Amino acid sequence: MVENHEVWLVNAHISQYSHGNRENHPPVRNRKLLLHRREIDKLQGETREKGLALIPTRIYLKNGRIKCEVAVAKGKKLHDKREAERARTAEEEARAEMRRRA
Numbered sequence: 275m276v277e278n279h280e281v282w283l284v285n286a287h288i289s290q291y292s293h294g295n296r297e298n299h300p301p302v303r304n305r306k307l308l309l310h311r312r313e314i315d316k317l318q319g320e321t322r323e324k325g326l327a328l329i330p331t332r333i334y335l336k337n338g339r340i341k342c343e344v345a346v347a348k349g350k351k352l353h354d355k356r357e358a359e360r361a362r363t364a365e366e367e368a369r370a371e372m373r374r375r376a
Contacts, residue, residue, distance in 0.1 A: 279315075282304050288301060320346050324348075330342050330344055330345075
């Protein structure tokens with residue numbers, strides 16, 4: 275989410291350190307992402323004007339820091355969701371039929 279020229283990672287679950295104590299972090303909380311001003315402006319423009327969403331695609335550890343790859347994506351329309359559901363049910367029925375015949 276882009277808010278007030280800041281980028282936030284919302285509702286991401288990052289597990290607590292297993293050997294931590296009471297000072298451990300909460301697993302689900304909003305986390306601020308560090309980006310350059312130009313990157314933030316670009317992402318904010320794309321999400322505001324085109325109606326796109328920011329999606330975290332990968333979270334990994336590098337040199338003691340947690341890195342997050344972010345992609346800009348467009349959500350599915352209702353007819354696309356229905357088509358995907360039809361394809362999924364057809365695939366499930368075909369697999370069930372193959373199991374019955376084998």
